[in-house]
Amino acid sequence: MADATEGGTVKMAANERTAEELKEKANKYFKEKDYDNAIKYYSEALELNPDNAIYYSNRSLAYLRTECYGYALADATRALEIDKNYVKGYYRRATSNMALGKFKAALKDYETVVRVRPNDKDAKMKYQECNKIVKQKAFERAIASDELKKSVVDSLDIENMMIEDDYTGPKLEDGKVTLKFMKELMAWFKDQKKLHRKCAYQILVQVKEVLSKLPSLVEITLKEAEKITICGDTHGQYYDLLNIFELNGLPSPTNPYLFNGDFVDRGSFSVEVIFTLFGFKLLYPDSFHLLRGNHETDNMNQMYGFEGEVKAKYTAQMFQLFSEVFQWLPLAQCINSKVLVMHGGLFSEDGVTLDDIRKIDRNRQPPDSGPMCDLLWSDPQPQNGRSISKRGVSCQFGPDVTERFLSENKLQYIVRSHEVKSEGYEVTHSGKCITVFSAPNYCDQMGNKGAYIHLRGSDLKPEFHQFSAVPHPNVKPMAYANTLLQLGMM
Amino acid sequence: MATRQAFTDSDTADEAVRATCDDASMCKRFATSKGYWKDPYIQYFVRQVGERKAPEINRGYYARVQGMNHLLDAFLRKTACDCQVINFGAGLDTTFWRLKDENLLPKKYFEVDFPMVVARKIHNIKTKPPLSKPIIETHSSDSLLIDGHSLDSDRYCIIGADLRELPSLDEKLKKFQLNPELPTLLLSECVLVYMTPEQSSRLVHWAAETFHTAMFVNYEQVNMTDRFGQVMIENLQRRQCNLAGVEVCCSLESQKERFLKTGWESANALDMAAVYSVLPQDDMARIERLEFLDEKELLQQLLQHYSICWAFKDKLKLGLSQVAF
Numbered sequence: 001m002a003d004a005t006e007g008g009t010v011k012m013a014a015n016e017r018t019a020e021e022l023k024e025k026a027n028k029y030f031k032e033k034d035y036d037n038a039i040k041y042y043s044e045a046l047e048l049n050p051d052n053a054i055y056y057s058n059r060s061l062a063y064l065r066t067e068c069y070g071y072a073l074a075d076a077t078r079a080l081e082i083d084k085n086y087v088k089g090y091y092r093r094a095t096s097n098m099a100l101g102k103f104k105a106a107l108k109d110y111e112t113v114v115r116v117r118p119n120d121k122d123a124k125m126k127y128q129e130c131n132k133i134v135k136q137k138a139f140e141r142a143i144a145s146d147e148l149k150k151s152v153v154d155s156l157d158i159e160n161m162m163i164e165d166d167y168t169g170p171k172l173e174d175g176k177v178t179l180k181f182m183k184e185l186m187a188w189f190k191d192q193k194k195l196h197r198k199c200a201y202q203i204l205v206q207v208k209e210v211l212s213k214l215p216s217l218v219e220i221t222l223k224e225a226e227k228i229t230i231c232g233d234t235h236g237q238y239y240d241l242l243n244i245f246e247l248n249g250l251p252s253p254t255n256p257y258l259f260n261g262d263f264v265d266r267g268s269f270s271v272e273v274i275f276t277l278f279g280f281k282l283l284y285p286d287s288f289h290l291l292r293g294n295h296e297t298d299n300m301n302q303m304y305g306f307e308g309e310v311k312a313k314y315t316a317q318m319f320q321l322f323s324e325v326f327q328w329l330p331l332a333q334c335i336n337s338k339v340l341v342m343h344g345g346l347f348s349e350d351g352v353t354l355d356d357i358r359k360i361d362r363n364r365q366p367p368d369s370g371p372m373c374d375l376l377w378s379d380p381q382p383q384n385g386r387s388i389s390k391r392g393v394s395c396q397f398g399p400d401v402t403e404r405f406l407s408e409n410k411l412q413y414i415v416r417s418h419e420v421k422s423e424g425y426e427v428t429h430s431g432k433c434i435t436v437f438s439a440p441n442y443c444d445q446m447g448n449k450g451a452y453i454h455l456r457g458s459d460l461k462p463e464f465h466q467f468s469a470v471p472h473p474n475v476k477p478m479a480y481a482n483t484l485l486q487l488g489m490m
Numbered sequence: 491m492a493t494r495q496a497f498t499d500s501d502t503a504d505e506a507v508r509a510t511c512d513d514a515s516m517c518k519r520f521a522t523s524k525g526y527w528k529d530p531y532i533q534y535f536v537r538q539v540g541e542r543k544a545p546e547i548n549r550g551y552y553a554r555v556q557g558m559n560h561l562l563d564a565f566l567r568k569t570a571c572d573c574q575v576i577n578f579g580a581g582l583d584t585t586f587w588r589l590k591d592e593n594l595l596p597k598k599y600f601e602v603d604f605p606m607v608v609a610r611k612i613h614n615i616k617t618k619p620p621l622s623k624p625i626i627e628t629h630s631s632d633s634l635l636i637d638g639h640s641l642d643s644d645r646y647c648i649i650g651a652d653l654r655e656l657p658s659l660d661e662k663l664k665k666f667q668l669n670p671e672l673p674t675l676l677l678s679e680c681v682l683v684y685m686t687p688e689q690s691s692r693l694v695h696w697a698a699e700t701f702h703t704a705m706f707v708n709y710e711q712v713n714m715t716d717r718f719g720q721v722m723i724e725n726l727q728r729r730q731c732n733l734a735g736v737e738v739c740c741s742l743e744s745q746k747e748r749f750l751k752t753g754w755e756s757a758n759a760l761d762m763a764a765v766y767s768v769l770p771q772d773d774m775a776r777i778e779r780l781e782f783l784d785e786k787e788l789l790q791q792l793l794q795h796y797s798i799c800w801a802f803k804d805k806l807k808l809g810l811s812q813v814a815f
Contacts, residue, residue, distance in 0.1 A: 265784075295784070303545075304784060390786055420787050422717070443544075443788060444725060447717030474728075 019049035023058070030062055038062040053083040060092040064099065072096040087116055094126070103134045152321040153205055161198035169193055172202050177282040185279055186245075189238060189272040192473055197314055200275065204321050207278045210285055211328035217358040218289060218333045222457030228256045230341060230453040232417030232425075232436040233293065236267025236305065239472035240440055240450060241276065247467055248452060251280045253287045258333060260417045260436065261293020261343030261376070265304035266443055268475040271313050274322070292329035293343040294376040294418070297365055327363045331375045338412045338460055345378035345416050345433070346405050347371055348386065348395045354409050368393070379419060380433045399429040406432055412460065415453065424451025424466045434462055441469035506731040507684045508604050511581035514680070516540050518555070521548040526777050527555055534618040535582040535611070545781040546789040550762070550796070552777050554709060557765040557798050557815075558679060559585075561707050564813040565675045566594050573673040576600040576663070578653055578693075579681030582611055586646050590624045595645055597672060600663065605639040605650030612641050612648065642666045653681070654689045656696050673703040673808060682748075683710040683735045690735050691752055694801075698753030702805035705813060706749060711739040712761055712797035719795055742797060749801030757801035760815060763793040768815045 026041030042059035046052065060075035076093035079086055094109035110127035117123055163171065170184035185195065222228055229248055234241050249255045263277055264270035280288040294300060301307040301323070310319040332342040334354060346352075352371055366373045377394035381387060384398040406413065413432045420442045426435045440450035454463040519536040520543045522529045562585070566573065573596045577583060580601035589595045603611070615621045616636070625634065628645040635642040639650030640662070647666045651659045676697050682690040697706055713719060714736050723733055738744050746757035766774070783789060802810040 299782070300784060303782065391784075392782070420785060441721060442785075445718065445721055445788070446791060447721040 015048040019045040019052070019055070022048070023052075023055055026058065026062075030058070033065075035062045035065045039066070051082055053079040053086045053089060056082070057086065057088050057092050060096065064092070064095055067099075069096050069099040073100065087113055091123075094130070098130065103130055103137060106130050107134050151324055152317055153208065153324075155317075156201055156205070156321075158198060158201050158205065161201070163196050163198055167196050169196055170199065171196070172199055175202060177203065177206075177279050179283065182250075182276075182279050182283055186242065186276060189269075189276065190242060192475070194313060195275055197318070200314060200318065201321070203275060203278050203282065204318070204325055206282055208321075208325045208328055210281065211290075211325065211330070212363070214328075214330050215358055216331045216360040216362045217354060218291075218330045219337070220289070220333065220335055222336055222455065222460075224458045226254075226256070226457045228258060228335065228455050230258045230260060230415055230436060230455060231438040232260050232451070233262035233295075233420075233439050234259065234267075234273055235262055235295070235439045235442065236264050236270035236273050236309075237439045237469075237472070238267070238269030238272040238276070239470050240438070240467075241273055243467060243470045244438065244450075244452060248465070251284055251288050253284060256284075256287035256289070258289040258291070258341060260341055260415070261291050261329075262295040262417065263290075263293070264306040264309075265295045265300055267305075267439070268309075269472070270306045270309050278325075289333055290329055291333055291341065291343055292326065292331055292362075292376060294366070296326035296329055297376075298323055299365070327365070329362075331360060331362055331372060332357050334411075335455065336457065336460060337410065339415060339455065340409070340411050340413075341415045342375045343416060344374060344376045344394065344418050345380055346397045346401055346414065347374045347378070350401070350404060351408070352405070377418075380416075380428050380435070382428065399432065402429045402432045413462075415462070420446055420448055421451075422446075422448045424449040425453070425464050427462075436464075440467060502730055503732055503734075504604065506729060508607055510680065510684075510731070511603070511607050515582040517543055517547060517551050521551045524548060524780055526552045526780060529584055529588070531584040531587040531621065532582075534621050535584070535614050544788075545783045546785075546792055548781065549766075549777065549783065549789055550792045553762050553766045553769065553793065554679070554796070556769050556773075557762065558677065558707065558709055560769070560815065561705075561798070561800055561813060562675065562677065563594065565673075565705055565810075566596060568808055568810065568813050569596075569673045571596050573675060574598050574600065574669060575675045575677065576602065576668075578602050578676065578678040580648075580677075581607060582614075583679075587621065587624055590628065590645075595628065596675075597669075598644070598667065599646050600666070600668065601646075601648040602651050602653065602659065602663075603648075604652070608639050608648055608650035612636060612639075615641065615648075640666070653693055654685055656692055660696065660700070670700050670702075673806060673810075674701045674705075676704065676706045678707070679709045681710070682708055683733050683739060686734045687738050687748070690738065691748060694749055694754070695752035698749075698803065701803070703803065703808060703810070705800060705802040705810055706754065707798065707800045708745070709796065709798050710745075711736065711795055712742060712745055712759070713795050714739040715741075718791050722795065742799070745797055745799040746801070749799070753803070754801035755803040756811065757799060758814060759797050759799035761794050762796040762798070763790060765798055765815065766793055 022041045022045035026038045026045065029041060030038040039059055039062045042055050042062060045055050049055065056075045056079035060072045060079065063072035063075060073093065073096035076089055076096050079089035080093060083089065090109040090112050094106040097106035097109070107130045110123065110130050113120065113123040114127050169188050170181050172181060188195065231244060251257045259277055263273050277290060281290055295304065307319050310322060332340060334340050348369065356371060360372050362372060366376055374394045377391065379389060379396050380402070381396035381398050384400040386398065386401060387396045389395050402414065413434060415434045415436060417436055419435055419437065421435055421437050424437055424440065436451055436453050438450045438452055440448060442448055449466045449468055451464055451466045454465065515532065515536045518529065519532050520540055522532055523539040526548055571594060575596045577585065577600065580603055583601070586599045589599065615625065625643050625646050629643040641648045649662050649666065651662050653659060694706060697704065711733065714723065723736060726733060738748050742759040742761065745759045749757040804810040
């Protein structure tokens with residue numbers, strides 16, 4: 001039998017030769033501007049000879065030409081890992097970072113090239129250009145951070161906003177929300193009419209004030225004879241919200257409600273939903289509760305319709321104010337120290353206490369991870385332990401996690417929302433984790449029921465009520481083309 | 491002055507079906523503009539990128555396009571391009587131009603659609619050099635044969651016809667040198683569902699009778715008897731769009747049956763959730779990073795209600811059973 005090592009060396013040499021041939025082939029394609037083929041053959045060369053910095057560097061350039069900046073950066077980085085003295089590698093990495101807008105990182109690499117090649121005019125020029133950009137961005141950030149601290153509220157002059165004579169819609173009475181105003185408002189919205197911007201701003205400024213005084217964990221007590229209704233996601237489905245009030249009665253001190261986040265986005269009537277909910281919050285601050293959902297954030301609003309809807313019906317400035325108001329929405333609510341309600345779910349780590357939630361500094365966009373993120377984003381899972389979330393944010397938590405959290409915090413169960421359920425609700429983790437979702441026939445496609453929960457102070461046992469979607473005007477969601485009637489693929 | 495005939499119900503229905511060509515091309519235009527896949531030609535058929543589509547729609551179209559292309563390219567390679575392709579209800583599809591760029595053209599690429607759609611497409615081709623040049627380049631003479639509802643060249647032919655009228659369809663295809671002896675791939679994307687089961691049955695039967703070595707690939711709805719399917723049917727009805735053939739869309743079994751009982755040797759079907767999971771995962775990871783999807787369930791439901799079904803007959807024993815996922 002032939003000596004394995006010798007055979008191996010011969011094979012490796014042969015591979016290197018073929019790899020070089022493939023690289024030459026790729027280079028040729030590159031010269032002809034056929035970048036896809038260039039990439040293909042560089043890749044084949046790398047399969048035979050995976051430790052070649054030049055191949056990575058060349059492929060990186062081809063990726064740059066095809067605007068695959070992420071791949072270009074990865075290849076440039078690999079090239080430098082293999083050979084940290086390979087100057088071209090620094091160049092490539094800097095170019096990739098520039099394309100990705102990572103100017104500081106690019107500057108570091110240009111610095112390296114200039115240091116190693118002090119006579120290279122091109123390198124010097126690129127360094128100087130990049131340096132200019134970095135300085136400019138730093139300057140912009142400096143002035144922006146001053147502006148960010150100012151609220152939209154400070155630049156509004158609501159007092160002097162005039163309501164035209166021909167506006168026949170609802171107006172605040174003496175600057176206050178009344179039941180009469182709310183009834184008129186709901187009818188006005190049902191008729192697809194617009195609330196005057198002065199009233200809109202009045203509501204937003206007042207509700208911001210009210211919400212900012214609340215703790216991040218709201219605690220309420222239901223007396224023996226009292227009951228509360230907990231609703232899940234409503235997602236701009238205004239006519240279904242009206243239906244909830246039809247079925248379950250208007251909010252009042254004896255008919256308290258808790259809406260568990262995701263009031264806006266996806267549906268076509270987010271503006272109507274949110275002003276109705278904010279109106280009731282102002283009318284009955286102690287019996288009408290709102291918690292923040294993952295859709296009460298800038299990223300979601302930008303993509304899923306709310307920002308577009310506000311800009312279309314009012315202005316970008318008003319959306320800015322909405323954003324500020326959303327930041328003050330509490331993150332969780334505890335009922336009789338026994339039932340905890342939040343939009344998403346429990347935590348990526350054990351040991352989080354109610355006190356930890358109370359202490360969250362919530363006046364911000366949620367971070368990428370941590371308890372505030374988990375409260376808005378996590379989902380239960382059937383199996384024990386925790387897993388990476390299918391959403392790509394936060395985690396999935398099992399029955400054991402729920403059990404531990406409840407026991408450590410002396411709670412009975414949690415109520416959350418965040419996931420569409422065909423029956424409108426779902427009981428999991430042996431009754432310790434309940435999901436409630438109140439947007440029936442979600443996105444006009446899913447055919448699901450909506451549900452809400454009745455909770456009585458006497459026994460705190462959840463009672464589920466389901467309801468179906470009601471018809472609504474054919475208005476497309478602000479974010480999307482196609483009619484609001486999602487038609488799927490055609 | 492001739493009296494105008496009032497539009498019949500079937501005219502309205504046909505008009506609604508023709509309009510779906512715009513839905514598909516606008517969705518593909520948007521998705522390509524976001525980088526889901528590359529299509530440098532679609533801009534010549536749909537000028538504006540248009541308003542945004544929901545992320546699950548973009549991902550759904552990605553899976554559809556990649557899935558269909560997978561089978562198409564596999565068939566072309568299996569036959570070493572010594573074959574024909576007929577795309578039924580092709581609309582403003584740009585596959586011919588992609589295949590030309592990739593040197594994967596069959597001997598002849600046929601497209602069939604309603605005359606009104608075909609007339610539009612021909613107009614675009616005539617007036618946009620990036621579309622006409624590749625056709626002229628692959629043609630032996632300097633001039634193409636164009637009339638109101640058809641364009642014929644050596645490698646590309648587009649015909650205006652009604653897929654429910656088979657004798658006329660057969661005649662037109664043969665007039666433009668359709669060769670029944672060549673291995674042939676027939677494609678339909680959301681086409682058969684707009685005909686009655688009888689009409690689509692006759693079409694796939696005609697195909698089985700005409701070609702001895704062929705594959706038929708059909709993309710359309712499936713699992714339509716559940717709630718989601720019912721809601722979709724209701725939504726479409728509100729747009730005067732009737733899924734006349736929805737009966738055949740009740741399951742993967744019924745999709746396969748339509749081929750097996752009309753003379754096809756073998757049939758396979760996957761719902762798009764399955765296709766999604768067998769597509770190259772590194773590219774899938776790339777597209778999933780393009781837009782954040784807030785509710786995965788929406789995509790799941792969408793994918794579970796569409797399928798790709800492919801049937802073949804293989805007299806020449808080319809190994810068509812290997813053209814699969």
